[in-house]
Amino acid sequence: MNKQQLHQLLQRSHARKEEWIAFRRDLQQYPELSHQESRTADKVASALRRLGLKPQTQVGGHGVVAELKGSRPGPVIALRADMDALPVAEETGLPFASRRHGIMHACGHDAHTAILLGAAQLLAEVRESFPGSVRFIFQGAEETNAGAKAMIRDGVLEGVNEIYGLHNLPTLPVGRIATGSGAFMGSVDRIEITFEGKGGHGAIPDRCQDPIVAASAVVMGLQTAVSREISPFEPAVITIGSFQAGEANNVIPQYARLIGTVRTFSPALQQTMKARIERLAGQIGSAYRCNVQLSYIEQVSVLVNDPRSVYYVEQTADMLLGREQRTTAEPTLAGEDFSVYLEHVPGCFFWLGSGSAAGCEQAYGLHHPRFTIEEDCIPLGFALLASVAALRAAEISF
Structure with missing residues (x-):
C-alpha cells in the first residue's frame, strides 16, 4: 500500500x-x-x-x-x-x-x-x-x-x-x-489485607485489640513504601479502595479488611512490592496487637x-x-x-x-x-x- x-x-x-x-x-x-x-x-x-x-x-x-x-x-x-x-x-x-x-x-x-x-x-x-x-x-x-x-x-x-x-x-x-x-502503562496487582483483633464493647477499648485502628495505621503506613522506600524517579502507587469493618457504632469488631491496588512502571519494581507491603502491614499490625494476613494477587505486568x-x-x-x-x-x-x-x-x-x-x-x-x-x-x-x-x-x- x-x-x-x-x-x-x-x-x-x-x-x-x-x-x-x-x-x-x-x-x-x-x-x-x-x-x-x-x-x-x-x-x-x-x-x-x-x-x-x-x-x-x-x-x-x-x-x-x-x-x-x-x-x-x-x-x-x-x-x-x-x-x-x-x-x-x-x-x-x-x-x-x-x-x-x-x-x-x-x-x-x-x-x-x-x-x-x-x-x-x-x-x-x-x-x-x-x-x-x-x-x-x-x-x-x-x-x-x-x-x-x-x-x-x-x-x-x-x-x-x-x-x-x-x-x-x-x-x-x-x-x-x-x-x-x-x-x-503500569502493572496492576491487587492486595487484600485481613486484620484479626479482639472484639468487644466500644466503651471498653482496653479489653480489646482494635483491628480498625490497626488497619487505619496500615493505610497511612503503606504510603511510606512509595515516599520513603522507592526512588522518586520510579513511579509507583499503592491505593486502598475498600475498608471493611464492623456494623455497630458501639462495638469494636473482631476483623477488618483492606482491599487495594498496586501500580508500578517497572517490571523489576513490581517484583519487590509484595515483600515490602507484607513487611509494613505485618509489623504495623503487630504493633497494634493484631494478626495480619496479606493476599497479594499479581494481575497484569x-x-x-x-x-x-x-x-x-x-x-x-x-x-x-x-x-x-x-x-x-x-x-x-x-x-x-x-x-x-x-x-x-x-x-x-x-x-x-x-x-x-x-x-x-x-x-x-x-x-x-x-x-x-x-x-x-x-x-x-x-x-x-x-x-x-x-x-x-x-x-x-x-
Missing part, C-alpha cells in the same frame, strides 16, 4: 462510519459487565459473518476471533479490541445512554469493538492487496484483568507474528494519536511496547493523518491487560484521540459516569488499524 492507497482507505472509512457508529450506540445502550458479554459477542459474531468471515465464539469466555486471509501466504498480524463495560451508573443524558441501570461503557470499549469491526470491513475489501492474514481478537473481561490470559490459554496467539491495539483517550483531540516505546512495532504505527499514522497529528504519550499507571499479549509477541498499543478539539482539558475522563467520546474517532481508528495490519503484513511477507 502506498500513501495514495492509504488515503483512499481513509476515505472509505469515513464513507462507512455511520454503520459502525450505529453499532457502537447499540452496544452503549446494552452494556455488559466482564464475563457477561454474551449479547455483545453475538452481535460481533453476526457482523463478522456478514463480512464473509467465520468467527469462533466462546474463546476465553465470551471472546470472538476471526481470521481474514490475504492474497498469498505470509505473516499473521493480530488486532485486538475489548468489549466489556463497567459497574457505573451513566449520567451522560445521551439519547443512546445505557438502558441497564448501574452498568455503563465508561471506558469506551463499545467504540473499540466498533473500530475493530470497521477495520475488518476495510481489510475484507482489499484482501487482494496484502499477504498473510489478519486475526481479529474481540476480548471480554479486560476490566477484571482476566480476559487476555483466558484468550491466550485458548490459543489466540498461535502463529501470530505481531499484535496491535488502541484505546480511546478523551483528553486527546479527535484526529490525533499518542505513542510511546517501552513501558507505556507493565505494558511494554516493542520499539520496532511502535515505529511502524508511527510511520503509518504519519502517512495517514500527518506528522503533526502524532504526539508522545505521557506515562500512566493505569493498567491494560494488552500487556499480557505483549509478553508473548511483539506489538504496539497506542492512544486514539476521542475528545473534542475545543474542550479536551475539561473532558470527563475514563471511568467517569459522564464519560463520552467524539464519534469521529471511530472511522479514524479503524482506518489506522487496517492500515497498520496491511502494511506490516506486506513488509514482513515471507
